[in-house]
Amino acid sequence: xxxxxxxxxxxxxxxxxxxxxxxxxxxxxxxxxxxxxxxxxxxxxxxxxxxxxxxxxxxxxxxxxxxxxxxxxxxxxxxxxxxxxxxxxxxxxxxxxxxxxxxxxxxxxxxxxxxxxxxxxxxxxxxxxxxxxxxxxxxxxxxxxxxxxxxxxxxxxxxxxxxxxxxxxxxxxxxxxxxxxxxxxxxxxxxxxxxxxxxxxxxxxxxxxxxxxxxxxxxxxxxxxxxxxxxxxxxxxxxxxxxxxxxxxxxxxxxxxxxxxxxxxxxxxxxxxxxxxxxxxxxxxxxxxxxxxxxxxxxxxxxxxxxxxxxxxxxxxxxxxxxxxxxxxxxxxxxxxxxxxxxxxxxxxxxxxxxxxxxxxxxxxxxxxxxxxxxxxxxxxxxxxxxxxxxxxxxxxxxxx
Amino acid sequence: xxxxxxxxxxxxxxxxxxxxxxxxxxxxxxxxxxxxxxxxxxxxxxxxxxxxxxxxxxxxxxxxxxxxxxxxxxxxxxxxxxxxxxxxxxxxxxxxxxxxxxxxxxxxxxxxxxxxxxxxxxxxxxxxxxxxxxxxxxxxxxxxxxxxxxxxxxxxxxxxxxxxxxxxxxxxxxxxxxxxxxxxxxxxxxxxxxxxxxxxxxxxxxxxxxxxxxxxxxxxxxxxxxxxxxxxxxxxxxxxxxxxxxxxxxxxxxxxxxxxxxxxxxxxxxxxxxxxxxxxxxxxxxxxxxxxxxxxxxxxxxxxxxxxxxxxxxxxxxxxxxxxxxxxxxxxxxxxxxxxxxxxxxxxxxxxxxxxxxxxxxxxxxxxxxx
Numbered sequence: 001x002x003x004x005x006x007x008x009x010x011x012x013x014x015x016x017x018x019x020x021x022x023x024x025x026x027x028x029x030x031x032x033x034x035x036x037x038x039x040x041x042x043x044x045x046x047x048x049x050x051x052x053x054x055x056x057x058x059x060x061x062x063x064x065x066x067x068x069x070x071x072x073x074x075x076x077x078x079x080x081x082x083x084x085x086x087x088x089x090x091x092x093x094x095x096x097x098x099x100x101x102x103x104x105x106x107x108x109x110x111x112x113x114x115x116x117x118x119x120x121x122x123x124x125x126x127x128x129x130x131x132x133x134x135x136x137x138x139x140x141x142x143x144x145x146x147x148x149x150x151x152x153x154x155x156x157x158x159x160x161x162x163x164x165x166x167x168x169x170x171x172x173x174x175x176x177x178x179x180x181x182x183x184x185x186x187x188x189x190x191x192x193x194x195x196x197x198x199x200x201x202x203x204x205x206x207x208x209x210x211x212x213x214x215x216x217x218x219x220x221x222x223x224x225x226x227x228x229x230x231x232x233x234x235x236x237x238x239x240x241x242x243x244x245x246x247x248x249x250x251x252x253x254x255x256x257x258x259x260x261x262x263x264x265x266x267x268x269x270x271x272x273x274x275x276x277x278x279x280x281x282x283x284x285x286x287x288x289x290x291x292x293x294x295x296x297x298x299x300x301x302x303x304x305x306x307x308x309x310x311x312x313x314x315x316x317x318x319x320x321x322x323x324x325x326x327x328x329x330x331x332x333x334x335x336x337x338x339x340x341x342x343x344x345x346x347x348x349x350x351x352x353x354x355x356x357x358x359x360x361x362x363x364x365x366x367x368x369x370x371x372x373x374x375x376x377x378x379x380x381x382x383x384x385x386x387x388x389x390x391x392x393x394x395x396x397x398x399x400x401x
Numbered sequence: 402x403x404x405x406x407x408x409x410x411x412x413x414x415x416x417x418x419x420x421x422x423x424x425x426x427x428x429x430x431x432x433x434x435x436x437x438x439x440x441x442x443x444x445x446x447x448x449x450x451x452x453x454x455x456x457x458x459x460x461x462x463x464x465x466x467x468x469x470x471x472x473x474x475x476x477x478x479x480x481x482x483x484x485x486x487x488x489x490x491x492x493x494x495x496x497x498x499x500x501x502x503x504x505x506x507x508x509x510x511x512x513x514x515x516x517x518x519x520x521x522x523x524x525x526x527x528x529x530x531x532x533x534x535x536x537x538x539x540x541x542x543x544x545x546x547x548x549x550x551x552x553x554x555x556x557x558x559x560x561x562x563x564x565x566x567x568x569x570x571x572x573x574x575x576x577x578x579x580x581x582x583x584x585x586x587x588x589x590x591x592x593x594x595x596x597x598x599x600x601x602x603x604x605x606x607x608x609x610x611x612x613x614x615x616x617x618x619x620x621x622x623x624x625x626x627x628x629x630x631x632x633x634x635x636x637x638x639x640x641x642x643x644x645x646x647x648x649x650x651x652x653x654x655x656x657x658x659x660x661x662x663x664x665x666x667x668x669x670x671x672x673x674x675x676x677x678x679x680x681x682x683x684x685x686x687x688x689x690x691x692x693x694x695x696x697x698x699x700x701x702x703x704x705x706x707x708x709x710x711x712x713x714x715x716x717x718x719x720x721x722x723x724x725x726x727x728x729x730x731x732x733x734x735x736x737x738x739x740x741x742x743x744x745x746x747x748x749x750x751x752x753x754x755x756x757x758x759x760x761x762x763x764x765x766x767x768x769x770x771x772x
Contacts, residue, residue, distance in 0.1 A: 061545065061570055062461075062470070062471045062472060062543050062570055063472070063473070063474060063569070063570060063573045064460055064471040064472060064573065065473055065474070103587065105584065106437075106438075106483070106584055107477055107478075107584055108474060108475065108581075108582040108584060109474055109476040109477075110584070149587065152586060152587045153434065153435070153585050154586065155562045155583075155588060161433075164434050165432055165434070166433060166434055168432075168486060169432045174490065177490075184434065201545070202545065203547075204546065205564070259566075259569075260545050260570070261545060320468065352542075353543070353544065355469075355537065355541065356468070356542040357467070357469065358467045359466060
C-alpha cells in the first residue's frame with residue numbers, strides 16, 4: 001500500500017508537469033468587437049478556457065504588511081474567452097475575488113483590484129519570447145492595465161495649477177466655492193486604464209500618445225470580477241493578425257495590498273484564431289508537454305541551483321542572491337527555462353534596484369548599459385540532465401486552492 | 402552618487418518650534434489637492450512620537466550589510482491624522498463653531514509634552530525635519546519603477562511623476578517617512594529642496610523664512626561655506642539616525658544648551674543638563690559626545706578670548722553667508738548639459754566654490770573709497 005502511494009505520488013508529480021496550458025481559442029464573430037464590455041451578449045457565442053495565474057515570487061518587495069498578507073498565496077484559476085471580428089480582438093477574463101477593493105478616498109493604504117494583459121511585440125521566434133515579467137531587453141511587450149480606482153487627477157493636469165490648489169487656499173466662499181468644486185471635479189479621471197511598453201521589469205513606460213488604443217472595463221458581481229479588453233489586431237506596436245499569438249495575464253487583489261510585483265501572473269499562453277491558418281508551431285511549443293525524470297531534476301537543482309537560488313523549502317542561498325524559483329514553473333515556458341540554463345544572459349531579470357542589495361548583484365552592466373548575468377552557463381550539463389532539470393523547474397509552482 | 406551635494410544644517414539650539422518653516426513650505430508647495438496631510442517640512446517635539454506617528458519604528462533604510470529593509474506604509478487615519486477644518490462659513494448664520502470631523506490625531510498632537518517630571522527634570526526640544534536628500538536613498542532603492550532619481554548637479558532626490566505609478570514601496574523604504582502618497586493623483590511626492598528656487602538664487606523657503614536663523618544651506622564640498630565648516634571642519638552638525646544607512650544630507654547641531662535640573666527642594670543642581678545625552682545619542686549617534694564637547698569648548702573660548710569662528714557661524718550674522726547656492730556652478734552645469742540657465746532672482750546668495758560674486762552690502766566697518 002505504502003509503495004503504491006509512493007508510485008501514485010510520483011506519478012502525480014510527473015503528471016503535474018505534464019499538464020500544459022491549453023491555448024485560448026478566439027472565435028470569429030460577425031459585427032464589431034472593438035467596443036464590447038464584459039457584460040456584452042457577444043460573449044455567449046464562445047466558451048471559457050482556464051488559465052492559471054501564480055503568485056509572483058521571483059523578487060520580494062519591501063512592504064512588511066503586504067508581504068505578510070501574501071506569504072501563503074496559492075495559484076488561482078482565471079476563466080478566459082476571446083472573440084474577434086477580423087479587425088479587432090476582445091478578451092473576457094473572469095476571476096473569483098471575495099473582496100471588491102477600489103483604490104479611493106483620502107487614504108494612503110487603499111489599493112484597487114486590477115488586471116493586465118500582456119502581448120509580445122514580436123513572436124517571430126517562438127522559442128525566444130520576451131521574459132514573462134514585463135519583457136526583456138530586445139524583446140519588448142505591450143501591457144494593457146486596468147485598475148479599480150475612484151477619481152484620480154493628473155499631476156499638473158493641462159497645466160491648470162489654479163484648480164489643483166486646495167479649496168481652503170481659494171478666496172472663494174458660498175456659491176463660488178461650489179463652482180470651484182465642480183470645476184475641480186471636471187478635471188478628474190474616472191477610469192484608470194493604462195497601456196505600457198516595456199523591455200523588462202523597471203523599464204515599463206506608459207504610452208501616452210494614444211498610439212496604442214484599447215478599451216478595458218471591469219465589473220464586479222457575486223464575488224467575481226469580469227474584465228474585458230478590446231484592441232485592434234494591428235497597431236503601431238502589436239501585430240496579432242496571425243493564426244496564433246502569445247498572451248499573458250496578471251491580476252491584483254487590492255484587499256491584500258497587491259500592486260506592482262505583488263500579483264498573480266500566468267505564463268505565456270497561446271491564442272489560436274479559429275479559421276486562420278498559421279501559428280501551429282507556436283501553439284505546439286506553448287502546449288508542449290515536458291517529459292523527464294523529475295526526481296533526477298530535483299537532485300540536479302539541489303546540486304547546481306540551490307547555492308544561489310531559493311525555491312520552495314530549499315532556502316540555503318542567501319536572500320536576494322538570485323531570482324527566487326518557487327513559482328518559476330507557473331509562469332515560465334519550457335523554452336525560457338532551457339534558454340536560461342544554457343545562456344543565462346539571454347534574458348536578464350532586472351530584479352531589485354542594484355543599490356537595494358548591493359552585495360548580491362544579479363548582473364553586471366557595462367558602459368553601454370548591456371547587462372550580463374552573474375550566473376554561469378550550465379551548457380556543460382548533458383541533454384538528459386538539462387531536460388530533467390527543466391521538468392523539475394516546471395513542477396515548482398503553487399497549487400490552485 | 403551625484404557630482405556635488407547640496408546640504409542643510411539646522412542648529413537645534415535655536416529652534417523655537419514656531420513652524421514658520423512648515424507654513425512657508427505649505428504655502429509654497431503643499432497647498433494643492435491631495436497634499437493636505439503632507440508636511441514636506443514638519444517640526445516635531447522630541448521626545449515624542451513624531452510625524453507620522455512612530456516614524457522611527459516603521460522600518461526602511463539599510464542594515465549594516467547594505468540590504469534594504471522592509472518597512473510599513475503609514476496610514477492617514479493611524480499615523481498622519483486626518484486633516485480637519487472648521488465651519489467658518491456657517492458662523493455668520495449662527496452655527497456652532499465645530500470641526501468637520503472629530504480630530505483624534507494630527508501633526509504636533511503631542512507638541513511640547515516631552516519627558517521627565519516637572520519641575521525637576523522635564524525637558525523637550527524641537528526637530529524640524531525635511532527630506533534628507535540622502536546619498537543612498539532608501540526610497541530610490543525601493544522603487545520598482547525607477548521613478549525616483551538623485552539629481553546629478555546637486556544631489557536633490559526627486560520623483561519623476563511620469564514614471565511613478567503610486568505603488569508606495571518608496572514610503573516603506575524611507576526610514577524617515579519623508580515621502581508621501583498623494584491619494585488624489587495616486588503618486589508619491591516629497592520635498593524637492595526648493596530646487597526651482599535654488600536654481601534662481603533663492604534658498605529653500607523653509608530656510609529663508611526661519612525666524613531663528615537655524616538653517617544653513619550650501620554645498621558640502623564648498624570649503625568656504627558655513628555648511629562645510631559646521632559638518633566637516635568642526636564636526637558639530639550630525640546626520641539624523643545615520644544608523645539607517647541612507648547617508649542623509651541634512652545635518653543637525655544637537656541641542657547642547659538646556660537649563661539645569663532641580664533637586665527635590667527646587668534647588669538648581671549645578672552642572673546638570675536636562676537633555677539626557679543618551680537620548681541625543683539615539684538620534685545622532687556616538688559622535689554627539691564630541692560635537693557637544695566642541696560646542697562647549699568653543700563657547701568657553703569665546704567667553705575667555707572673545708574669539709571663536711564656530712560661535713560666529715552659529716550666531717548666523719548674515720543670510721548671505723548662511724546660504725551659498727553657488728549660482729555660477731548651476732550656470733556652468735546648465736551650459737555643459739545644454740540646459741537653459743535660470744535667470745537669478747536674487748544675487749545675494751549666489752556665492753560658492755565656483756561663483757565669483759560681489760557683496761551687495763558693505764560691512765559697516767568697511768571704508769569706502771581709497772582715502
